[in-house]
Amino acid sequence: MxxxxxxxxxxxxxxxxxxxxxxxxxxxxxxxxxxxxxxxxxxxxxxxxxxxxxxxxxxxxxxxxxxxxxxxxxxxxxxxxxxxxxxxxxxxxxxIASRNHEIENWTIELVRKEMKRVGIPSNYLSYGSEIFSNSILYSNESGKWYSGYINTNNELIYKTKCGNDEQDWFLSLYGNDVYILYLFDIYQSELLDKKEVLRPFSDKEKLIVLGYE
Structure with missing residues (x-):
């Protein structure tokens, strides 16, 4: 700590x-x-x-x-x-500063397009058969959307408890988590390089930054 x-x-x-x-x-x-x-x-x-x-x-x-x-x-x-x-x-x-407010109907494809626009690698988002370590997971189960975090060991260590049936609202909100995770990884690398921290942040600490804890 x-x-x-x-x-x-x-x-x-x-x-x-x-x-x-x-x-x-x-x-x-x-x-x-x-x-x-x-x-x-x-x-x-x-x-x-x-x-x-x-x-x-x-x-x-x-x-x-x-x-x-x-x-x-x-x-x-x-x-x-x-x-x-x-x-x-x-x-x-x-x-907020980079948000594309012109998008009204969010889809997975648009989330991925926005990730590319702001420079976030595609492996920060897991969906369907494309599952990556250290990524935000989107899943659609029985018409409800869920979000989660897959850690560097490829383990799903968090998943939202209640699903949401409003796709546009869900994808526009949880798309923020992909960006935050990417930014935090960059920040962590900077701190490690400068020896401000001596170890990577833990899974629990990442969940806090993502707003899941």
Whole structure:
């Protein structure tokens, strides 16, 4: 796991400001620091456990804390915060920015075409008889669509529990996961090359970045 100092450093490199206090570590996403902070994410102790939280301050005098996930120790909470912010960074800076909003009726063929357009190798998507390691899996079972992650050992370690029968909505949403996985692999290689991390991220850590945990 990454140390808190390393987490702060790596997020700062992405222009993500981390505020560390004795009892709370949170993301300050203000563009103008003269304006009081409003809604934000972070970790703090809730009911005796370090927890990842959403702090609601927008148009409120008192902060409202929504606990999203609790952990057995502070280190796990810190690393979860890091991976969640990397997910948000990829979505806001790459996925949304490159989105083709002209597509109304999404199909597997269009997802693959969009992957090619933004430079994602085809083996980041598994579907039908084409199954690849370290890829996002799409499956259609009895008219319902499911998504999952196949790890580097070619094992399906995650699959959405509930299927969705709206193909357009499903493919447009989970197409994001293919892009995020690709971007995270590039980021991981950069960190390994610079010796910022000494080992590849675990399957569990990848699931967090993908928004599955």
């Amino acid at each position: 990454l140390t808190l100092n390393k987490i702060v450093k790596l997020l700062n490199e992405k222009s993500i400001k981390v505020i560390v206090t004795e009892d709370k570590i949170y993301i300050d996403n203000r563009l103008d620091e003269s304006i009081p902070i409003e809604n934000h994410y972070g970790i703090s102790i809730q009911d005796g456990k370090w927890s990842y939280c959403f702090y609601v301050l927008e148009r409120k005098n008192n902060i409202q804390t929504e606990v999203l996930k609790s952990f057995i120790n502070k280190e796990e909470a810190e690393n979860y915060l890091f991976l969640q912010q990397i997910n948000k960074y990829f979505i806001n800076n790459y996925v």
